[in-house]
Amino acid sequence: MAYSEKVLDHFKNPKNVGTLDKSSKTVGTGLVGAPECGDVMRLQIQVDSASGIIEDAKFKTFGCGSAIASSSLATEWLKGKSIDQALEIDNMTIVEELALPPVKIHCSVLAEDAIKGAIADYKSKNA
């Protein structure tokens, strides 16, 4: 199976790899997937508490090239968005942007779940 150019680019030069302080009140962490399934994604957002804008996003992913590309792309899209705008990111937009084949759609679903997980974590800390 051949990967698209965009997947290859995100895989070779992943954007925003790293770790934010998960104990910080301004950081939300989403950890989804399971090692047994071959995919684990951790996506973190740092939110500016005054404006509610996501000012930074980081990820680490255990998985195939499509999973890594999906999470790398997600972090790029998250930066600069408000929480409400971030919640609108749909997995199918990721599929289209990366030209993922049907067997890799679950990677984009995982990325969407990770975004929602990170936001839920941030909201629960700031409720």
Place this chain on the structure above:
Amino acid sequence: MSDKRLIYLDNNATTPTDPRVVDAMLPFFHNVPGNAASRNHPFGWAAEEAVDYARDQIAKLLDADSREIIFTSGATESDNLALKGVYEMYQKKGDHIITLKTEHKAVLDSCAKIEKMGGKVTYLDVDDKGLVNLIELEKAITDKTILISIMWANNETGVIQPMKEIGEICAKHGVLFMSDATQAVGKIKTHPKELGIHLMAFTAHKMYGPKGVGALFVNRKNPRVKVTAQLDGGGHERGMRSGTLNVPGIVGFGAAAEIARNEMDADAARLSKLRDKLETALHGAMEEVYTNGSKEHRMPHVCNVSFKHVEGEGLMMTFNQEIGVSSGSACTSASLEPSYVLVAYGLGDDLAHSSIRFSLGRFTTDADIDDTIEMVTKGVNHMRDLSPIWEMYKEGVDLDAVVWSEH
């Protein structure tokens, strides 16, 4: 493919055809055009003579009689013919077959078909080294058992089963012994008669011969084994396999067998050193590296290694512009399931997902292995930098205690 040097370490998927084999085959496409079954003119005679010669070359490699070699299209067909052919031929005597969970799909799916046809199949577990438990095997035999089918060497791990001991159990209980020897023939000594094997499937393209031609060894005396043909037609190959013989392919198969007979000991000695160098270097360069399956009972050119907390398909992507290897089995890597073979060895799904199979071959060089060590080490480190579970592991998090969200 580009001009840059590519490294091929997927010889268990298929081997490159040896140039000497190609040379032997070429005249049989145009210069010798006959059908080996045309008995009444020189074109047919020449083709038949070439097939007979190749059959002898293959028989010699197996220390068998040339009349015991039935040509097929490949090992998958040979496995199908052996299993279904024995079941149909001997079902009045019994309907039970015993095999292993770690067999190739060609065996497992043939067995599944036999179950649909009304037969009974026992699929035995293997231990954590990938080996059959001989006591369990003997206990599984009933008065309805007609066949035990156990592969010689596993395609994913290279683990070699105790063929002699299995042969003795089969002899003691009067059960036929079939082996899928696809990964072993031409690489190590495989003399079926010496070990009490009655049927043995193998193929040319795993031993530096061409694709599209295989064979089934069928024991001719004590006992005389018969299989019901699975293809209807002209009754070629002693009525066991109809179809015009693939003369150029068979000629290549024969040439490959002769080369293997002369060179396999030297190949095995050289490749086991290179394989050990690769394996030792990977274990030495990184933490949490595991070799899967028995190291003691293993083919000389194969190693299957798991790099914990790194996903195999992603890892392959770091070097697959330069190196060809497999993660799990090439036959199943289109699916997302981890290797059923490694799962049967007791590996957790996480380690099974982290596995890479390196299979060396006659054309593997020292430089190939040096470059592979460097690129794989770099790739694993890259993937671990990206891996959240590697980070958690390094922080001392008990990964088994984490509640993962299954999906």
